[in-house]
Amino acid sequence: MTWLKLVEGYMPMQMISELAGSILVFALVNWALNRAGMGIPKFWAGVGVWIYIQLYLKYRIYPPIPFSVRAIYGTVSGCGIFMWVSGSEGEWQEFKRPILNVMDGISGFHKGMRTAALIVIPLALGGFAYSSFLPSFEEPIELRTVHPAPPATTKVHGRTFVLQVVENPYRVNNDGKYDQAFTDARIVEQAMGRLMKDVNDPNYNPWDPNAEGYIKYVREGGEIFFQNCHFCHGDNLNGRGLWAYAFNPIPANFTDAGTIAQLQETFVFWRVSKGGIGLPGEGFPWASVMPPWEQHLTVDEIWKVVMFEYWHTGYYPRTWD
Amino acid sequence: MGRLKSRQAGKKFLAVTGLFAMGVMLLLPIFVALPALAGGAPAAGGPPPDVVAAQEAEGVEGEEVKVEIGRDVYYKTEGPAVGAPAPKTADTEEFYPRYNFESRVLLWVANQQHLYYGSFVLAVPIFCMCIEFAGLVSKDKAMAKKYDQLAYDFVKISLTAYSLTAILGGILIFTFLTLYPAFFGYLSSIFRPVMHIYALMFVAESGTLYIYYYGWDKMKDGLLKWLHCSMSVVLNVIGTVLMFLANSWIGFMMSPAGVDEQGRYLGNIWHVIHTALWNPLNVHRILGNMAFGGGVVAAYAAYRFLSAKNDEERAHFDWMGYIAMSLGVAFLIPLPFAGYWLMREVYAYRQQMGITLMGGLLAWLFIIQATMIGILFLTTNYYLWQALGRMTGGERFQRYIKYFVFILVVGLLVFITPHTIVMTPAELKAMGGQQHPVLGNYGVMSAKNGGINAIIMTTIASFIWYQRGNRVPAVKWAKFGNIFLITFFVVAHLNNIWVACYGYFIPANVRIGLSVPQVAGTLSCLFFGSALNLAMLSKSRELGPIRWGQIAPRSQYALIMLATAFTWMMGLMGYIRSSVRLFWHVNEIMRDNSPWAYTHTIGFGANVISFNVLFFWITILFVFWLGALGAKKAPVPATQPVPGAAPQPATGH
Numbered sequence: 008m009t010w011l012k013l014v015e016g017y018m019p020m021q022m023i024s025e026l027a028g029s030i031l032v033f034a035l036v037n038w039a040l041n042r043a044g045m046g047i048p049k050f051w052a053g054v055g056v057w058i059y060i061q062l063y064l065k066y067r068i069y070p071p072i073p074f075s076v077r078a079i080y081g082t083v084s085g086c087g088i089f090m091w092v093s094g095s096e097g098e099w100q101e102f103k104r105p106i107l108n109v110m111d112g113i114s115g116f117h118k119g120m121r122t123a124a125l126i127v128i129p130l131a132l133g134g135f136a137y138s139s140f141l142p143s144f145e146e147p148i149e150l151r152t153v154h155p156a157p158p159a160t161t162k163v164h165g166r167t168f169v170l171q172v173v174e175n176p177y178r179v180n181n182d183g184k185y186d187q188a189f190t191d192a193r194i195v196e197q198a199m200g201r202l203m204k205d206v207n208d209p210n211y212n213p214w215d216p217n218a219e220g221y222i223k224y225v226r227e228g229g230e231i232f233f234q235n236c237h238f239c240h241g242d243n244l245n246g247r248g249l250w251a252y253a254f255n256p257i258p259a260n261f262t263d264a265g266t267i268a269q270l271q272e273t274f275v276f277w278r279v280s281k282g283g284i285g286l287p288g289e290g291f292p293w294a295s296v297m298p299p300w301e302q303h304l305t306v307d308e309i310w311k312v313v314m315f316e317y318w319h320t321g322y323y324p325r326t327w328d
Numbered sequence: 329m330g331r332l333k334s335r336q337a338g339k340k341f342l343a344v345t346g347l348f349a350m351g352v353m354l355l356l357p358i359f360v361a362l363p364a365l366a367g368g369a370p371a372a373g374g375p376p377p378d379v380v381a382a383q384e385a386e387g388v389e390g391e392e393v394k395v396e397i398g399r400d401v402y403y404k405t406e407g408p409a410v411g412a413p414a415p416k417t418a419d420t421e422e423f424y425p426r427y428n429f430e431s432r433v434l435l436w437v438a439n440q441q442h443l444y445y446g447s448f449v450l451a452v453p454i455f456c457m458c459i460e461f462a463g464l465v466s467k468d469k470a471m472a473k474k475y476d477q478l479a480y481d482f483v484k485i486s487l488t489a490y491s492l493t494a495i496l497g498g499i500l501i502f503t504f505l506t507l508y509p510a511f512f513g514y515l516s517s518i519f520r521p522v523m524h525i526y527a528l529m530f531v532a533e534s535g536t537l538y539i540y541y542y543g544w545d546k547m548k549d550g551l552l553k554w555l556h557c558s559m560s561v562v563l564n565v566i567g568t569v570l571m572f573l574a575n576s577w578i579g580f581m582m583s584p585a586g587v588d589e590q591g592r593y594l595g596n597i598w599h600v601i602h603t604a605l606w607n608p609l610n611v612h613r614i615l616g617n618m619a620f621g622g623g624v625v626a627a628y629a630a631y632r633f634l635s636a637k638n639d640e641e642r643a644h645f646d647w648m649g650y651i652a653m654s655l656g657v658a659f660l661i662p663l664p665f666a667g668y669w670l671m672r673e674v675y676a677y678r679q680q681m682g683i684t685l686m687g688g689l690l691a692w693l694f695i696i697q698a699t700m701i702g703i704l705f706l707t708t709n710y711y712l713w714q715a716l717g718r719m720t721g722g723e724r725f726q727r728y729i730k731y732f733v734f735i736l737v738v739g740l741l742v743f744i745t746p747h748t749i750v751m752t753p754a755e756l757k758a759m760g761g762q763q764h765p766v767l768g769n770y771g772v773m774s775a776k777n778g779g780i781n782a783i784i785m786t787t788i789a790s791f792i793w794y795q796r797g798n799r800v801p802a803v804k805w806a807k808f809g810n811i812f813l814i815t816f817f818v819v820a821h822l823n824n825i826w827v828a829c830y831g832y833f834i835p836a837n838v839r840i841g842l843s844v845p846q847v848a849g850t851l852s853c854l855f856f857g858s859a860l861n862l863a864m865l866s867k868s869r870e871l872g873p874i875r876w877g878q879i880a881p882r883s884q885y886a887l888i889m890l891a892t893a894f895t896w897m898m899g900l901m902g903y904i905r906s907s908v909r910l911f912w913h914v915n916e917i918m919r920d921n922s923p924w925a926y927t928h929t930i931g932f933g934a935n936v937i938s939f940n941v942l943f944f945w946i947t948i949l950f951v952f953w954l955g956a957l958g959a960k961k962a963p964v965p966a967t968q969p970v971p972g973a974a975p976q977p978a979t980g981h
Contacts, residue, residue, distance in 0.1 A: 018765060018766040018769070070758060072764065073752075074751070075750040084741075086706065090736075091733045094710075094729035094730075095716075145752050149753075150692065151762070153762050155683075171679050252757075259762065260762075264832055265769075266763060269687070271679070
């Protein structure tokens with residue numbers, strides 16, 4: 008259902024709003040049918056809403072949601088529907104009635120349903136058991152730790168950096184002092200796409216010939232990025248570079264709120280310096296082919312490229328208040 | 329007549345004096361210990377006798393022993409290194425004697441069982457105190473008697489559990505001594521100044537508890553009743569101090585202080601106790617114990633309700649379950665905030681520890697925890713909606729349940745969406761990366777705060793419904809009050825959603841601060857909303873009685889589920905807290921070199937937690953059975969309306 012667009016930047020709220028809207032429509036339709044004396048039985052209303060939610064999650068949201076998450080959502084929505092249909096005694100009785108009718112076999116039709124259920128349910132369970140024992144050629148699931156805890160210190164080019172306190176030397180204001188608020192005010196804007204605040208202002212456009220200080224260092228970081236990193240992490244820093252799909256998993260998407268946006272700058276410095284090979288034991292199964300960039304870049308170049316990544320994505324590095 | 333009165337007065341005086349003397353004697357250990365603590369307890373934590381003997385053999389006898397100065401790893405102050413360094417262990421029988429079984433799991437089970445019972449016996453006296461006090465101030469004689477009986481029932485259950493706690497404590501110490509002697513020896517040497525205070529506090533706790541329980545009938549009237557109630561305060565003070573001391577051990581293991589880099593004690597026991605995580609651990613544990621205790625008592629009541637033979641019993645245990653659940657949930661509501669504070673302090677103490685917990689190795693366990701929290705809140709709401717069914721007039725709220733369900737489900741879905749998704753490599757490729765562009769946004773804190781606050785606010789609204797179940801406000805400003813109350817909740821929800829979205833567009837350090845307006849909104853709903861509702865109900869029209877005992881059995885299963893979820897979550901959080909030390913006995917001071925210094929798989933951990941939960945419930949059923957053996961029945965007529973008002977959450981009714 009990709010014709011109805013999920014708008015970047017608004018997707019999470021869009022999903023909730025769409026679900027809320029459709030539930031509201033159901034409620035209104037049900038109300039209208041009830042008024043007309045054709046109300047949907049509670050049992051079918053509950054089952055229908057649950058099936059709708061599963062179909063919505065499977066076919067409306069793209070890229071596809073992994074099964075584990077759909078299973079969680081399915082269970083929670085199932086519990087919610089149970090709470091709704093059994094919230095009051097009257098509703099619970101109404102919900103149970105078709106099930107009890109079938110179990111009691113109150114008519115020929117219900118007896119037929121009961122017989123069918125007695126055949127279908129064991130067969131379905133047997134089928135499930137059989138298929139779960141069939142050999143699978145899929146790679147096994149790996150619970151990968153995406154953000155393993157960094158060490159307290161890291162040594163790069165002979166210098167020891169204490170990750171909890173060290174600061175990016177290029178994140179400075181016009182006086183050359185470390186100033187995150189100053190630099191935060193100069194990153195691109197996150198709106199419908201990512202845009203510089205003022206392309207004609209050397210304070211905001213790193214490629215302006217008059218750009219100085221922080222914004223100039225961003226440009227230098229960008230040059231390093233496009234010489235070394237964009238092949239995998241992509242022109243838009245979204246992990247969709249030319250070589251991205253040669254790897255499994257594909258490279259990190261920096262534009263996602265769950266990657267660099269929630270990490271300290273020093274964490275990124277450490278990961279860039281040490282690469283996949285430098286992941287700690289906690290980072291099992293060490294599924295990262297990123298080279299240890301300390302073998303190719305200087306300390307200054309690493310700091311600058313990290314700063315560029317934050318600037319370009321419009322995110323702020325995490326800090327401690 | 330006059331002589332009789334004066335003899336009675338004399339008896340009373342003697343009783344009061346005796347009680348006072350007993351209280352002083354029970355608290356004596358604390359007073360005796362205070363000067364030693366104030367003086368810094370110079371001998372405390374010094375080298376063990378064998379080390380001293382070795383030093384003497386090396387010829388330092390008679391010479392002035394030169395004491396090295398060490399630097400506190402946390403406080404950065406300097407002090408004489410009077411303690412022995414932390415042992416450097418190896419994987420040998422000497423340091424880690426073992427059976428043909430994983431020692432860590434044995435210790436885990438012993439520790440968890442002791443903790444379950446410890447929490448229960450610390451929480452229940454707090455309930456007793458509240459309920460006895462409620463009975464004491466109640467103007468309604470019948471209600472006062474009911475409250476008093478309920479408090480007595482509570483303490484009776486806890487008395488049996490108290491013996492089990494002591495037995496399990498003994499088992500725990502033996503397990504430590506036999507399986508981890510080097511580690512236990514080191515920890516005991518560090519905490520030596522307070523070890524005996526800890527033990528003596530148990531004596532004081534037991535003494536007070538026995539007087540409190542056995543003196544119940546003797547001290548049932550007048551001043552003596554007040555004294556009896558005050559004794560529950562003393563009991564709880566002692567219990568709380570006990571728990572704080574026990575917490576200082578785990579606080580030290582996670583965030584050591586008062587020792588130098590080698591782990592040598594520097595002579596200041598307060599530094600050892602007052603570590604970086606001690607305060608948040610204390611607050612979190614008090615609230616957690618209370619919620620857990622409420623859950624267990626509610627399950628007891630549900631068990632008795634379901635097995636009740638007549639309407640009177642059903643009415644009594646329905647009421648008891650409601651009170652216990654209300655108390656438990658009253659402490660559950662602030663629990664996430666205390667947890668948030670604890671995590672914040674963990675991050676502030678060690679960034680790696682915080683990331684390991686919430687973003688790294690143990691992150692999936694936090695998703696399970698979020699699921700359990702969700703279950704707790706959903707079950708609470710469900711119970712309250714069922715409880716509306718036993719009130720005349722309650723049905724007018726039930727038609728809106730579906731809207732509450734929607735908010736709760738959406739809040740929970742956001743709250744439990746994992747940041748690190750479990751998926752097959754094929755799914756990973758189809759998704760195009762580790763993070764899902766839509767759901768990835770639910771995986772971070774900004775959205776999760778919004779989710780849990782929405783759930784809590786909805787729960788508060790359910791409580792307000794319940795308070796109004798069979799009553800209609802009759803104050804003059806009722807219409808205005810209703811509009812105001814609804815608007816207040818709507819604005820609080822909108823504020824919550826807005827802040828959760830806005831959090832994505834600002835720096836992380838500012839975002840952390842955004843949780844303040846969210847929490848403020850929720851707490852305002854809790855305090856202001858409830859207070860306003862109570863004020864509106866101060867003059868109310870009753871639609872009919874509460875039909876105690878006529879609640880759907882589903883509600884009682886909900887109570888049992890609530891208690892099981894509490895127990896499981898407690899086991900889980902204890903495991904997470906302990907696992908975060910990874911391969912350290914004492915973080916960065918004493919390394920764990922046993923063969924079990926690795927993190928278990930999630931499945932194995934979950935199985936052990938489930939075993940612990942099952943074991944606890946089997947043994948507590950035995951305690952319940954004992955409680956029921958000698959139970960005095962305190963029947964409540966099934967049709968008797970609760971005098972005065974509909975039950976209020978947390979404060980009883």
